[in-house]
Amino acid sequence: MGKHVLLVEDEINIIEAIRFLLSREGWQVDTHSDGATAVDTILAMRPDLVILDYMLPGKSGLDILTEVRADPDFAKMPVLMLTARGQSRDREQAEKAGVSRFMTKPFSNTEVMTAVRDLVQLAQ
Amino acid sequence: MTSVNQLIGVSLGYVIFLFAIAYLAERAAQRGKGGWLRSPLVYTLSLSIYCTAWTFYGAVGYAARSGMEFVTIYLGPSLVMIGWWWALRKLVRIGRAQRATSVADLISARYGKSNLLAIVVTIMAVIGVTPYIALQLQSVTLSLSIFSEPGGDAPLNQLIAGFWVAFGLAIFTVLFGTRNLNANERHDGVVIAIAVEAVVKLIALLAVGIFVVWGVAGGLAPMMEQIDASPIGAWDMDRSRWVALTALSAAAFLALPRMFQVMVVENEDERHLQIASWAFPVYLLLMSLFVVPIAVVGLDLMPAGSNPDLFVLTVPLAQGQVGLATLSFLGGFSSATSMVIVATLALSTMVSNHVVMPVWLNLQGPGAQVSGDVRNVVILSRRASILMIIGLGYLYYRFSGGGSALAAMGLISFAGVAQFLPVMMGGIFWRGATRWGALAGLCVGFSVWVFCSLLPSFGPGAVLSVATFDTGLFGLSWLRPQALFGISGLDPTVHAIVWSITLNTTAFVIVSLFIFPGPLERLQGAQFVNVFDHSTQARGWDAALATSEDLLIMTQRILGATEALDLFRAEAARQGVQGHLPEPTPGFLQQLERELTGSVGAATAHAMISQLVGGASVSVQDLMAVADESAQILEYSNQLEAKSAELSRTAGKLREANAKLTALSVQKDAFLSQISHELRTPMTSIRSFSEILRDTDGLGQVEKTKYASIIHGEAIRLTRLLDDLLDLSVLENGQVNLNFETGTLSSVLEKAILTAQASGTGALDIRRRHLDEAVTLTTDLDRLTQVFINLITNAQKYCQAEQPRLVIEVRQEDGAIAVVFSDNGMPIPPAARALIFEKFARISDNDEAGAGLGLAICREIMTRLGGEISFLGGPSGNAFTVHLPTQAALAAQ
Structure with missing residues (x-):
C-alpha cells in the first residue's frame, strides 16, 4: 500500500478521525481545509485519491470537482465525496460532475476504508 | 288717358299671353317638337335679360345725367361676347360638363364640391342682387305712377304700389319657374317667354326712338343738330370711370346669377354661343341706338325736374301718344319681369340647393336620401326662396327711399356680383386656386363692397353714420367708406370697384398660394382648367359596390317615380339588359349624378351617390362617417388595450407570487440542507470516533481520552444546536x-x-x-x-x-x-x-x-x-x- 491521499475537509474532528483511519493502514495523508485554494493543491499534489467534503468555506466541493475534472490529466483520478447536506440533488450533480464515489455523513469507518481501497485499486 | 287700372289690365293680359307661349313651348318640348325653341336666335334673345328696366328706362336717365357714360354698360358685355367668347365657351363647357345649376354650384364644384363655399356665394349673390330687384320694382312702380298722375286719380302711394308689384312679380315667378322640377334645371317655357319679352322691349324702345327722331325732332339731321346743341353733345369723358364701369359691366355680365342661368344652364348647344357672340352685341347696339335722342328730346321737352329715368314714357305721353306710351310701358314691364323671373329662379335654385336642402337632408338623418319625397321639398323650398328674395328686394326698395337713380342701384349690384369673377376665372384658368383662397377672396371683396358701396347707398346717417363717412369707421381715418386707406378724390363708384376687386383678388391669390388644395379640389381644378382635354369623362365612379335598386329608389325620390324609371329603363335598354335595372356602370353613375345635380346641386348629389356607392371619391359627410367609425374602433381598441393591460398586470402578480414561492422553496431547501449539515457534522465525528474506540485494539490511553472528549464535545454541540432550533421555532411561531x-x-x-x-x-x-x-x-x-x-x-x-x-x-x-x-x-x-x-x-x-x-x-x-x-x-x-x-x-x- 502506502498510497497518497489528499483530504479536503474543514471540520477538524472529522479530519482527525479520517487521518487516524488511513494512517493506521499505511496511507500517506495530507489535509487541506480551504475550498478557495483546494483546486491548486490537488493539481499540484497529484494524490492517488481525493476525499472531498461537499460544504467547504470559499468554494463548494462540487465546483472544485468540476474544475479538477476539466483538466484531462485528472479525468480518471479517484474522488470520494462526502456530504452532510442530505439532498438527493447533490448526489445527482456530483455524479454529473464526475465523482467516483458519493457518501453521506455520518459514515461507517469500514465503508469509507473499503471505498478508498476499491477506488485506488480500480484506478490502477 | 289711360288709367292705372287699364294699364294693370293690359299688363295682366300680357302676362297671360306670356304664360300661353310658355305653356305651348313646354308642351312642344315634351312632345319632342321643340327643336326651334332652342335655336341660336332664342338663345341670343334670352341673353337680353341683361337689359333690364335699368337699360330700358335707366339708360336714358343715365345719358341725361352723365352723358355718354351709359355706353359703358353696353360696352362691357359686347367686349366679352366679341373679344372673350373663348373664355365664355370654356365657362359654358365646364358648366355643362359639371351640370352646374348656378354660379354657386359652379364655384362649389370647382373648389372640391365645398358646400361652405356654395353657401357663401349664395348669400353674397342674394345680397348682391337685392338692389337690382329693388331697381325693377322701382321702375315698374314709377312707370305706373306716371300714368296715374295726369289722370287726376288719387296719387299712387308708391310704397303700397311697390308692395303689390313685388307681390305680383313673386306670384308670376313662382307660377312660371316652379310649376315642375326639371331634372336638367332647364326651363323651356321661361326661355321662350323671355325671348318674346326681349323682342317686345326692343320694339318698344325702337318705336319710341323712331317717334322721337322722326315725330318730334323732325328727322335725322335736325336730331343731330339738337344733340350737338345739348349738354350731352359736349360730354367730357372721365377716363377712370369709363374703364372701371366697362370692366365692371363685363364682369357682371359673366358673374350675374341670371346671366349664368341663361348663358350656361339653359344653353342647349355650344355653337349657339358662336352666333350670339355677334348677334348679342347687335341687339345691344339696337337697344342703345335711340338712348341719346330720347334723352336729348326729353331734356328739351320736359319741364325741369322731371325724372329723366322715365323719358321713355313721359315723352310719348307728353306728345299725346298713349298707344306708344303703353307699348313703352309694356317694354319696361317686360324688362323688369324677365329679369326678376330669371334672377329669382337662379337665386332660388342656389338657396334651395345649397342652403335649404343640405340643412333639410341633415335634419332628416342619414336615411333621408331614400326615405322621403325630396321632390316636393325641393319645389317648396324654391318657392319659399323666391318669395324671400323678392321680399328682400322690396325691403331694399323701401329703405333706400325709392328715390335713387336706376343706374346707381344697378351699379351697386354689378359691383356686388363682380366679386365672383376672380374666383370664377381663377377657377377655370388657374389650377393652383384653392377653396380657402376662394373663400378668403370672396369674403374680403364682399366685405369691402358692403362697406364702400352697399351701406353708403342708403345715404349718410341711414346705416353708416355721417361721422363714419367723414372720419372713418371707429374714427380710423383709413376706414372711410369712400376713401379707403386714405386715398380720397376717387369717384365713389370707381373707388368701391377698384378696392373690392383688388383686395378680393389679392386675398384669393395669396391664400391659394399658401394653402395646399385637397385631393378632390385638385381633381376638380384639373377638370375645370383642362376641360377641353377631357370633358367627356368628368370623374370616375367605382361602381362595384352600388346596387341598382338602391340607386333607383334614391333617384325616384328626387326626380319622381316615372322619370326615374324611364331613365333607368333607357339605360337598361342601352346596355341590352332585361327589365328596368341596368348595371351600375361608372358611366351610368356619372349620368345619374348629373341628373341629380340638376335637382339638388353638385355637392349634395355627389354626397348622395357617394353614400350608396362608397366609390373612389368621397364627400365631407363620408369622411365624417369614416371618422366616426374610426373613433368607435379606436374606443374599442382602447378598451381592449385596457383589458390587456389588466391581464398583464394579473400575470405580473402571478409571476411575482410564483417567484416568491420559488424563493421560499429555495429558502426552505437551503434551510433543510443547513440543518442537515449542522446536525450530521457532529454526528459524523461521534460515530467515527466511537467506532474507532470500539474496533481498535491497543489504543493508547491518551488517544482514548482524546477521542472520548471529542465525542463529548460534539454531543454538547449537538445538544446546543437542538436547543437553539427549538428555541427559534418556538419564538418564530409565537408560542x-x-x-x-x-x-x-x-x-x-x-x-x-x-x-x-x-x-x-x-x-x-x-x-x-x-x-x-x-x-x-x-x-x-x-x-x-x-x-x-x-x-x-x-x-x-x-x-x-x-x-x-x-x-x-x-x-x-x-x-x-x-x-x-x-x-x-x-x-x-x-x-x-x-x-x-x-x-x-x-x-x-x-x-x-x-x-x-x-x-x-x-x-x-x-x-x-x-x-x-x-x-x-x-x-x-x-x-x-x-x-x-x-x-x-x-x-x-
Missing part, C-alpha cells in the same frame, strides 16, 4: 411564554457577562459605565439576558483584535433605552451585513462558531419584547444596538 419581571439593567448585564465569561475563552476587555446602567426595567429579564449573552459571546468568538475590547454603553432616548455593544474587531464585510440576522448566517470560519442561529434568535426575542436589535458597522469594529420600548422601560427613581 413563547414571556415572564415579565422588574429588575435593573445593570444586574441583567452583570449576569450576562458572568455567564459569557464562564463558558467562553480569551481575555475580552469589557468596559461599562455603571452609572448609566441604573435603569429599572420591566420585561422578560431572562430573555433579555439571553440576548446580551449572545452578543457578548459573539464578541468573544469573533473579535480578533490583539486586545479584544467590548464597550457597553447605555443611552436613554425619550424614555426608551438603547444598549450599544461595540467591539474593536474586524468589521463585517458590507455584503454580509444584511444577512447576519438570518438563520445559519455564519460569517466567520472560526471553529468555535455555532450553527449561526444566535443573532436570528436575538432578533426574534427583541421582536417579542417589543424592541429591536440592529447592527451598525464602522471602520474600526462592529456595533450592535438593542432598543427597548418605553412600555417596558421605566426611568430609574
Whole structure:
C-alpha cells in the first residue's frame, strides 16, 4: 500500500478521525481545509485519491470537482465525496460532475476504508 | 288717358299671353317638337335679360345725367361676347360638363364640391342682387305712377304700389319657374317667354326712338343738330370711370346669377354661343341706338325736374301718344319681369340647393336620401326662396327711399356680383386656386363692397353714420367708406370697384398660394382648367359596390317615380339588359349624378351617390362617417388595450407570487440542507470516533481520552444546536411564554457577562459605565439576558483584535433605552451585513462558531419584547444596538 491521499475537509474532528483511519493502514495523508485554494493543491499534489467534503468555506466541493475534472490529466483520478447536506440533488450533480464515489455523513469507518481501497485499486 | 287700372289690365293680359307661349313651348318640348325653341336666335334673345328696366328706362336717365357714360354698360358685355367668347365657351363647357345649376354650384364644384363655399356665394349673390330687384320694382312702380298722375286719380302711394308689384312679380315667378322640377334645371317655357319679352322691349324702345327722331325732332339731321346743341353733345369723358364701369359691366355680365342661368344652364348647344357672340352685341347696339335722342328730346321737352329715368314714357305721353306710351310701358314691364323671373329662379335654385336642402337632408338623418319625397321639398323650398328674395328686394326698395337713380342701384349690384369673377376665372384658368383662397377672396371683396358701396347707398346717417363717412369707421381715418386707406378724390363708384376687386383678388391669390388644395379640389381644378382635354369623362365612379335598386329608389325620390324609371329603363335598354335595372356602370353613375345635380346641386348629389356607392371619391359627410367609425374602433381598441393591460398586470402578480414561492422553496431547501449539515457534522465525528474506540485494539490511553472528549464535545454541540432550533421555532411561531419581571439593567448585564465569561475563552476587555446602567426595567429579564449573552459571546468568538475590547454603553432616548455593544474587531464585510440576522448566517470560519442561529434568535426575542436589535458597522469594529420600548422601560427613581 502506502498510497497518497489528499483530504479536503474543514471540520477538524472529522479530519482527525479520517487521518487516524488511513494512517493506521499505511496511507500517506495530507489535509487541506480551504475550498478557495483546494483546486491548486490537488493539481499540484497529484494524490492517488481525493476525499472531498461537499460544504467547504470559499468554494463548494462540487465546483472544485468540476474544475479538477476539466483538466484531462485528472479525468480518471479517484474522488470520494462526502456530504452532510442530505439532498438527493447533490448526489445527482456530483455524479454529473464526475465523482467516483458519493457518501453521506455520518459514515461507517469500514465503508469509507473499503471505498478508498476499491477506488485506488480500480484506478490502477 | 289711360288709367292705372287699364294699364294693370293690359299688363295682366300680357302676362297671360306670356304664360300661353310658355305653356305651348313646354308642351312642344315634351312632345319632342321643340327643336326651334332652342335655336341660336332664342338663345341670343334670352341673353337680353341683361337689359333690364335699368337699360330700358335707366339708360336714358343715365345719358341725361352723365352723358355718354351709359355706353359703358353696353360696352362691357359686347367686349366679352366679341373679344372673350373663348373664355365664355370654356365657362359654358365646364358648366355643362359639371351640370352646374348656378354660379354657386359652379364655384362649389370647382373648389372640391365645398358646400361652405356654395353657401357663401349664395348669400353674397342674394345680397348682391337685392338692389337690382329693388331697381325693377322701382321702375315698374314709377312707370305706373306716371300714368296715374295726369289722370287726376288719387296719387299712387308708391310704397303700397311697390308692395303689390313685388307681390305680383313673386306670384308670376313662382307660377312660371316652379310649376315642375326639371331634372336638367332647364326651363323651356321661361326661355321662350323671355325671348318674346326681349323682342317686345326692343320694339318698344325702337318705336319710341323712331317717334322721337322722326315725330318730334323732325328727322335725322335736325336730331343731330339738337344733340350737338345739348349738354350731352359736349360730354367730357372721365377716363377712370369709363374703364372701371366697362370692366365692371363685363364682369357682371359673366358673374350675374341670371346671366349664368341663361348663358350656361339653359344653353342647349355650344355653337349657339358662336352666333350670339355677334348677334348679342347687335341687339345691344339696337337697344342703345335711340338712348341719346330720347334723352336729348326729353331734356328739351320736359319741364325741369322731371325724372329723366322715365323719358321713355313721359315723352310719348307728353306728345299725346298713349298707344306708344303703353307699348313703352309694356317694354319696361317686360324688362323688369324677365329679369326678376330669371334672377329669382337662379337665386332660388342656389338657396334651395345649397342652403335649404343640405340643412333639410341633415335634419332628416342619414336615411333621408331614400326615405322621403325630396321632390316636393325641393319645389317648396324654391318657392319659399323666391318669395324671400323678392321680399328682400322690396325691403331694399323701401329703405333706400325709392328715390335713387336706376343706374346707381344697378351699379351697386354689378359691383356686388363682380366679386365672383376672380374666383370664377381663377377657377377655370388657374389650377393652383384653392377653396380657402376662394373663400378668403370672396369674403374680403364682399366685405369691402358692403362697406364702400352697399351701406353708403342708403345715404349718410341711414346705416353708416355721417361721422363714419367723414372720419372713418371707429374714427380710423383709413376706414372711410369712400376713401379707403386714405386715398380720397376717387369717384365713389370707381373707388368701391377698384378696392373690392383688388383686395378680393389679392386675398384669393395669396391664400391659394399658401394653402395646399385637397385631393378632390385638385381633381376638380384639373377638370375645370383642362376641360377641353377631357370633358367627356368628368370623374370616375367605382361602381362595384352600388346596387341598382338602391340607386333607383334614391333617384325616384328626387326626380319622381316615372322619370326615374324611364331613365333607368333607357339605360337598361342601352346596355341590352332585361327589365328596368341596368348595371351600375361608372358611366351610368356619372349620368345619374348629373341628373341629380340638376335637382339638388353638385355637392349634395355627389354626397348622395357617394353614400350608396362608397366609390373612389368621397364627400365631407363620408369622411365624417369614416371618422366616426374610426373613433368607435379606436374606443374599442382602447378598451381592449385596457383589458390587456389588466391581464398583464394579473400575470405580473402571478409571476411575482410564483417567484416568491420559488424563493421560499429555495429558502426552505437551503434551510433543510443547513440543518442537515449542522446536525450530521457532529454526528459524523461521534460515530467515527466511537467506532474507532470500539474496533481498535491497543489504543493508547491518551488517544482514548482524546477521542472520548471529542465525542463529548460534539454531543454538547449537538445538544446546543437542538436547543437553539427549538428555541427559534418556538419564538418564530409565537408560542413563547414571556415572564415579565422588574429588575435593573445593570444586574441583567452583570449576569450576562458572568455567564459569557464562564463558558467562553480569551481575555475580552469589557468596559461599562455603571452609572448609566441604573435603569429599572420591566420585561422578560431572562430573555433579555439571553440576548446580551449572545452578543457578548459573539464578541468573544469573533473579535480578533490583539486586545479584544467590548464597550457597553447605555443611552436613554425619550424614555426608551438603547444598549450599544461595540467591539474593536474586524468589521463585517458590507455584503454580509444584511444577512447576519438570518438563520445559519455564519460569517466567520472560526471553529468555535455555532450553527449561526444566535443573532436570528436575538432578533426574534427583541421582536417579542417589543424592541429591536440592529447592527451598525464602522471602520474600526462592529456595533450592535438593542432598543427597548418605553412600555417596558421605566426611568430609574
